[in-house]
Amino acid sequence: MEKQKTPHYGKVKPINYRYIYEEKFYDVLGQLKLPLMVVIFVSTVGVLLFMIVNNKTDGESVVNYFFHTVISISTIGYTEGYGTDNLTLNRLITSIYILFAFPAGYMYGLVKTIQVLTTSNLGKIYKYWRMYKEMENIKDHFIITPFNEITKEIMNDFKKRNIPFVLIEPDKRKKEEIENFNPVYFILDEPHKRAVLLGAFIERARGIITAFEENTQDLAVIVTARLIMPDRNNFYIFATATTEGSAEKMKLLGANEVIIPQQTIGKRIVSLVLHPPSPLVSNFLNKIAFGEKMDIDITEVHIDENSWVAGKALKDIHLRKNTGTTVVAIVKPNGKMDIAPSGESVIKSGYTLLLLGKPENIEKAKTYLNKPQEVSP
Amino acid sequence: MINWGKVWSDFFIFLALTSNVGFIFSHDPYQLVVAIGVNLIATVLKFGAKKILSAELLATALVADLHLIPAAFLYFSQTHTDLAIGLAIGAAVANVISIVLLFIEMVMEYRKQEDSY
Known part of the structure; x- marks a missing residue:
């Protein structure tokens, strides 16, 4: 059967939080567009310029021109990448080239790239993105x-x-x-x-x-x-x-x-007043009532019609021996509670038993109590 | 109104293809340097586009770059010039796909605009 959906569900799309942080990352990349473009443009123009001026297109020269361009843009300038031929012309061209490559390629392109990368909190974006990606499961x-x-x-x-x-x-x-x-x-x-x-x-x-x-x-x-x-x-x-x-x-x-x-809070204080603090007992009850202790639990088990225990006395079902749990109270359908019931109490269908015990034993007891009649031991 | 930002990026995407094809036919080193530069710029321009096919567009651009840069190494070392041309043809194919995707995206964008009216 198809799951029923409320009319209010409507066309509301869930917010995809992972996608929000993906977009933030794309925004950072988008900011890098222009500076990187300028750096690539300036370098390409540099290599082409020296290739044309020297009229050399062999691999060694091109690599040298590329090297020369990079050290010029980055203002490192170890050495002159072109050879010793046409020294004056190459220096003239380099000077003119640096005049526009330095402000555009270095001052704008590289500096801006570093600035975007350092100020954009990429680490944090990644952290959130990863959190929301894990949250999807x-x-x-x-x-x-x-x-x-x-x-x-x-x-x-x-x-x-x-x-x-x-x-x-x-x-x-x-x-x-x-x-x-x-x-x-x-x-x-x-x-x-x-x-x-x-x-x-x-x-x-x-x-x-x-x-x-x-x-x-x-x-x-x-x-x-x-x-x-x-x-x-x-x-x-x-x-x-x-x-x-x-x-x-x-x-x-x-x-x-x-x-x-x-x-x-008020009720709890009153209960403290009425039951003079006995550290052992009140601690024990608190731990059960507020679920602070994890290895003891109190649960209700409903006895249905065809359960084998229906109509039997409490002492005859050997609950403690077989499951290790204790019946603390029997709740009748009219809401009446029989606290600390005797072994003679008869369990009827429709009753609810309050069981105390270790969680795994309680699970055992649940299946034990509601076994169908035929399988009775 | 012409969207000048789009003109700018489309210009470089088309130029990436044309310069690439130019190298395939001319086998000219200048053309190869231009092609690499323009392809790299086209790649950068595809960064951060929050569009429908942005991932595919960026992928094709990266493919073209990764064909052309090895092609440059092979070409300038003059060991495998034929292979360099082959790689350039591969890059051209990637660029063609990129332009096809660009058109698909344009159509989808127009559809979206019509929907929102």
């Missing part, structure tokens, strides 16, 4: 915008976990700061433009994270991203908001989750 990445303290934290974490991401920052003044921070891929452009998001390969991305200080900017990004990627289950949008109201709006407009930083 990116997939399953997150788009993060803008560059601030919140997203810095996210990016540091993503780097540790090898999650690919593209940073989009609208403020060009932050360029240097971003370069120092060195996210692998970044774009300095407006993230609420479709062409920019498409240029960051949003169609291949897993989601977008937007954490502006201004709710309006977040909203603009959310709406644009959701118009391009309408499927909520395959493209995640996470955002921050300053008030409940805007958070609600963002959710309605397409955000999967919205965090209100102030509220989150």
